[in-house]
Amino acid sequence: MSDERKKILDMLQKGRITVEEAEKLLAALDSPDEAKSTVEKPACKYLRIMVEPGPQSEDRDRVNIRVPMKLIRAGLKFAAFVPKHAHASINQALHEKGIEMDFNQFTQQDIEDLVSQLSDLTVEVEGKEKVRICCE
Amino acid sequence: MIPMLMRLKVSRNPKGHGILLPVFLVWILLFALMLVLLPFVLLAALCTWRSGHGKWLLLTYPMLISVLFSLSGLHIEVEQPDENILIAFL
Numbered sequence: 001m002s003d004e005r006k007k008i009l010d011m012l013q014k015g016r017i018t019v020e021e022a023e024k025l026l027a028a029l030d031s032p033d034e035a036k037s038t039v040e041k042p043a044c045k046y047l048r049i050m051v052e053p054g055p056q057s058e059d060r061d062r063v064n065i066r067v068p069m070k071l072i073r074a075g076l077k078f079a080a081f082v083p084k085h086a087h088a089s090i091n092q093a094l095h096e097k098g099i100e101m102d103f104n105q106f107t108q109q110d111i112e113d114l115v116s117q118l119s120d121l122t123v124e125v126e127g128k129e130k131v132r133i134c135c136e
Numbered sequence: 137m138i139p140m141l142m143r144l145k146v147s148r149n150p151k152g153h154g155i156l157l158p159v160f161l162v163w164i165l166l167f168a169l170m171l172v173l174l175p176f177v178l179l180a181a182l183c184t185w186r187s188g189h190g191k192w193l194l195l196t197y198p199m200l201i202s203v204l205f206s207l208s209g210l211h212i213e214v215e216q217p218d219e220n221i222l223i224a225f226l
Contacts, residue, residue, distance in 0.1 A: 060217045061217075064211070065212050071207060
C-alpha cells in the first residue's frame with residue numbers, strides 16, 4: 001500500500017475527512033493524469049474577439065478586442081442595478097430570442113459560474129467575415 | 137492594478153505608435169470628485185433607504201472602483217483601409 005493511500009485512510013480513521021471525500025481522493029490516486037488535467041487548467045485572463053475579412057469580403061475592416069475577465073465580472077455586477085419592473089421586459093426579450101431564462105432567478109453565483117465557464121469557450125465562424133471568440 | 141496610461145492611436149498609418157495619455161491624472165480628478173460627492177451620496181442613500189434604492193446608491197462607489205481597477209489590459213483595435221483606431225489601457 002502506498003504512503004498516499006495510508007495517509008488518506010489514516011485521515012478517514014481520525015475523522016478528518018468523510019467517507020465520500022476519502023473515496024474521491026482514492027479515485028484521484030487511481031487516475032492521477034485525469035486529476036491533474038482538471039486541477040492544472042490555466043485560468044482565463046482575457047476574452048479575445050477577432051473579426052477579419054473573409055476571402056470573398058469586400059470590406060477590409062479588422063477588429064481585435066481583448067477584454068480582461070475581471071472587467072467582465074465587474075461589469076456583470078451592474079446587472080444588480082436593473083430595476084425590478086424591467087425584469088419582465090428582459091424575460092420577454094429573452095423568450096423572443098429562444099432563451100428560456102428567468103432574470104429574477106439570476107444570482108451573483110450564476111454570473112460567477114457563467115464567467116468561469118467562459119474559459120472553455122471557443123467560437124469560430126467563417127462566412128463573409130472570419131469571427132473568432134476565445135479565451136486566453 | 138488601476139491603469140496609469142492609455143495608448144490612443146487614430147491615424148492612417150498602421151505602423152504608427154499613437155500617443156500615451158497619463159490617465160492617472162483623470163483618476164485623481166475622478167476620486168477627488170467622488171470624495172466631494174460622498175456626503176451627498178450618503179445623504180441620498182439614507183433618504184431612499186426605505187424604498188430600497190439606498191443600498192444600490194452605496195454600492196455605486198465600490199462597483200465603479202472595481203470597474204476602474206479592471207480596465208488594465210483592455211485593448212480595442214479597429215483597422216479600416218483609411219483609418220486605424222487603437223485604445224489600450226496599460
